[in-house]
Amino acid sequence: MPLSGFPEYLPAERLAEQYVLDVIRRTFELHGFASIETRAVEPIERLVGSGEDADKEIYGVHRLAARSDERGGSDAELGLHFDLTVPFARYVVENAGKLAFPFRRYQIQKVWRGERPQEGRYREFTQADIDIVDAGELSPHFEAEVPLVVAEIFRQLPIGDFRIQVNNRKIPEGFYLGIGLTDVVGTLRIVDKLDKIGPDKVAALLVEAGATPEQAKQCLALAGIRTEDLSFVEQVRALGVQHPTLDEGLAALAAVIGTGLDLAPGTLVADLRIARGLDYYTGTVYETQLVGHESYGSVCSGGRYDSLATDGRTTYPGVGISIGVSRLLGLVIGRWGLTATRSTPTVVLVALTDEDGRGDALRTASALRARGIATEVAPRADRFGKQIRYADRRGIPYVWFPGAAGASDEVKDIRSGDQVAVDAATWAPPAEDLTPGLVRPP
């Protein structure tokens, strides 16, 4: 019985997932990020401390044999981590003496959240994170770097157009303070519903929360600003609000968008309505949607955090971004039907004339594997039609026939039907057949 929120894929879909993970890993490493893995559990106290009402999402972990009065006793209560940033912050502090700063790491792991599952929302899912953390001060140029790495990954995947929306929390914060609204978080939360409930209802909620109609109108005006270039600065200025925090935010966002314009035009969008992500973000925040699937939710988000990690003497500010691998796959596999070109890594099935030929077949397979060609030997010496069907069912592209009595071996591409005489010591498939690829059904 499947458990809701704990997805499990069939082999072909898992191969598609691995393909995506391979692209992610290769690109992270290409940009010089080093891999780490942190334990699955953290003391609950640490997990709760970072997020407001994160506690209701946390899965607790304890020994079944532990009596209830032991839980929370001398041993700290443990919970499964709900993201990779909080454990990473702990890891940085613990290992600060052995790490070289600025420290760049990537981390691809499962995380758990105890929320009601829906399409694209799971209780167990995979995130792929990069973060850059420094000791004391973090240079702002890193805030432009991390989303561009993600853009490079997404461009390699068959997911269509995407937009990485960028904002800086200091912009709404300074703006709200500048017009006299002091409940920054509450205002953000309401404005964030804009896409879902529309401007009229947002305005109504803001007024209900204590804003004047004029303030509500100003908030909506700010939230409506979205540009692919630096003109958002002018548009905000035109609203006539003054506050030093607003100035800081505009300068910081302009720097990020400017770098994006220079290096990867069209991928970063300044969008002054987005504010989401966990609440430890202090400046730049990112959120990513696939064009045409905006309502599916963000498939990648992150931001800058100034004081998530601290040992009391030194703080370690960082900036990071997290690809929601499971959510992304939920869309492209679940909704689009994307899958792998075959359900097994096997490139070649070595056919068997009879059981006496198994020894030779195993030697043929070894010769092919020695050159990196994934090979398996037919399970039974069925008639060739069945052996070909064995390959066909699995999407294995080639069947290898042993040559009879001194004749040369032959390999057949069962997609085209082409069959040629070959030598196991030298034959190789075209590069595109070496590993499973991705296919999207018509």
Next chain:
RNA sequence: GUGGGCGUAGCUCAGCAGGUAGAGCAUCGCGUUGUGGUCGCGAGGGUCGCGGGUUCAAGCCCCGUCGCUCACCCCA
């Protein structure tokens, strides 16, 4: 956590005044003792989510329960 929808074969579904379960697809076998995909024939496979109740009789009605699903909340 709150509120709606739905649970029959591996999948999509049918079934009915309540009368002891069916189709298509998939799987497997044979036709085809050695080169598949088409076609033909055939086979296997179900405690009708689970438990209780009403009834001579329940997949169908009633109660409960579990699960799945959608929305809210929140987020990847």
